[in-house]
Amino acid sequence: MNIPENLRYSRDHEWLLLDGDIATVGITDYAQKSLGDIVYVELPKIGEKFNAHEPCGSVESVKAISEIFTPITGEVIEINETLNDSPELVNTDPYGKAWMVKLKVQNPDEVNSLLTAAEYKEYLESTT
Amino acid sequence: MENLKKTPLNKLHRDLEARMVDFAGWEMPIQYQAGVIEEHIRTRTFAGLFDVSHMGEIWVTGEDAIPFVNFLTTNDVSRLSNGQAQYSILTNENGGAVDDLLVYRFNEKKLLLVVNAATTEKDWDWINSHKASFSVTLENASASFAQIAIQGPKAQEILQKLTENVLSEIGYYHFIEGKVDGFDCIISRTGYTGEDGFEIYIEPERAEQIWKKLLDAGNYGMKEGILPCGLAARNTLRLEAAMSLYGHELSDTITPLEANLSWICKLEKGEFIGREALLKQKQEGVKRKLVGFEMVDKGIARDGFDVYIEGEKKGYVTSASPAPFLKKNIGLAFVPAEFAKVGQDIKIDVRGKLLGAVIVKTPFYKRQKTA
Incomplete structure (x- = not known):
């Protein structure tokens, strides 16, 4: 299981990379593996605002659907349009090409409520 | 587990x-x-x-093997020759499907029924309860x-x-x-x-x-x-391939006529359980019909979603999924018979959004037959 050190994680299996007050968000390697072959990604609209842990989109595999939750409060400033045509990137590169949304974060300190890589690893081990 | x-x-x-x-x-x-x-x-x-x-296997042997299974199922067992199999439905009195199954004829006194895993016990009890005066021996051979x-x-x-x-x-x-x-x-x-x-x-x-x-x-x-x-x-x-899955396109309250399986309902073959109900349904015409649809809007229909036609909830999706080979989002659904025609626009309620779909011919996929 790939859990990059430099990211923060939610218990809903999203990852977050904070750069100043801009957060890039996607779903984790564990999440994509659990879902299987991803065939559809539905993302929010630019300008939409979300509270932390609110659903902002969904990821669908052949067999299942899973909501995407924003791990942090903020406003959508960019979405990854390439996922419309290439949803399978979520399977092949969940932490890279398959980033999903960029948020302008309301309060960057909120990131501290998210899990570190070590904590997320522990969380996965305790729940699976 | x-x-x-x-x-x-x-x-x-x-x-x-x-x-x-x-x-x-x-x-x-x-x-x-x-x-x-x-x-x-x-x-x-x-x-x-x-x-x-996991599929269940039930042997039916004895003098009355053929008349017995013919009494339980919709297809005509008497038409089978040795070494031939047929797809059929085990029906209840209302014409609903107790299960769908394959009937294999080994000889005129020996048939094998292959039934669904989830319904093996139910079928076994059902079949046993109708043995009555038929001269047959039943064996649940699923474990062998x-x-x-x-x-x-x-x-x-x-x-x-x-x-x-x-x-x-x-x-x-x-x-x-x-x-x-x-x-x-x-x-x-x-x-x-x-x-x-x-x-x-x-x-x-x-x-x-x-x-x-x-x-x-x-x-x-x-x-x-x-x-x-x-x-x-x-x-x-x-x-x-638009083949039925029991519990989805067929159930105790869905008849094979509704599920587009009239080709295996031999209503003229003689008495069988559910025949009267099916005859009546055929004469009156089915009220709902199973159809295939293809999503027009971007989005994926799933089992159980509601179907809207002309602004009203009219039916539901029995099975739906992305189709990996056809690369489309497809599904099967029950709709009122008057709307069950190819080209009919329908809407699927995909988690609160009504997305466009169209009724298409089934099967969605048909293999190219080679010589």
């Missing part, structure tokens, strides 16, 4: 790193490492191997059979490497009692994928060896070789 029943191939699935799930009380592989899309496409283009040992399906355009070529029986001589929906890798088995040219292929019924102790040999014979591991396929691919394959 400790209380789940296991097929004789359970260990091999784990060795192949399949993801295992609870399916009707059985621990079954939902997908292997390749994943549902590759497994599905490989079955269409080459061959796929499926463990279907493993069943392996090999499906796809290369199925015959691969299986032929392991048997001296001439597979090309077995017609569609026919079977033989033959040998695979030297072991006695039933080789049946049937399947649930829309492809040519075989279902092999074998003693549980032989299953591992046959499974391994079939993977080897099909060049498993090579880029274009056979793939073991899980229940997820089995479902998407049957859906593209």
Whole structure:
């Protein structure tokens, strides 16, 4: 299981990379593996605002659907349009090409409520 | 998953790193490492191997084997010759489906019924409760059979490497009692994928060896070789072929006439359970019909979603999924009979959004028949 050190994680299996007050968000390697072959990604609209842990989109595999939750409060400033045509990137590169949304974060300190890589690893081990 | 029943191939699935799930009380592989899309496409283009040992098998033997099964089912058992199989429905008094099944005729006093895993016990009780004055012996032989399906355009070529029986001589929906890798088995040219292929019924102790040999014979591991396929691919394959899944397109309260299965309802064959209800339904015309649809808007329909027509809720989706080979989002749904026509626009309620879809001809996928 790939859990990059430099990211923060939610218990809903999203990852977050904070750069100043801009957060890039996607779903984790564990999440994509659990879902299987991803065939559809539905993302929010630019300008939409979300509270932390609110659903902002969904990821669908052949067999299942899973909501995407924003791990942090903020406003959508960019979405990854390439996922419309290439949803399978979520399977092949969940932490890279398959980033999903960029948020302008309301309060960057909120990131501290998210899990570190070590904590997320522990969380996965305790729940699976 | 400790209380789940296991097929004789359970260990091999784990060795192949399949993801295992609870399916009707059985621990079954939902997908292997390749994943549902590759497994599905490989079955269409080459061959796929499926463990279907969870299916139930019931022997019906004795003087009245044929009249008895004819009394229980909608298709006409008397039309079968030795070595032939038929798809049929076990109906209740209301014409609803107790189950769908295959009826195999070995001889006029020996039939094998192959039923769904989830309904084996229910079917067994149902069949026993109607034995009455018929001179038959029933045996639930589910535990004495493993069943392996090999499906796809290369199925015959691969299986032929392991048997001296001439597979090309077995017609569609026919079977033989033959040998695979030297072991006695039933080789049946049937399947649930829309492809040519075989279902092999074998003693549980032989299953591992046959499974391994079939993977080897099909060049498993090579880029274009056979793939073991899980229940997820089995479902998407049957859906593209618009074949019914019990509990979805058929149930105790859905009749085969509603589910587009009038071709296996031989209402003129004589008395059988549910015949009167089906005759009445046929005369009055079915009120709802099963149709195939294809999403027009971007979005994926799923089992149970509501169907809207002309602004009103009119039906529901019985099965739906992305179709890996056709690369469309497809589904089957019940709609009022007056709307059940190809080209009819419908809307699917996809989690609160009404997305456009259109009724299309089924099956969605039909294989190219080669000589």
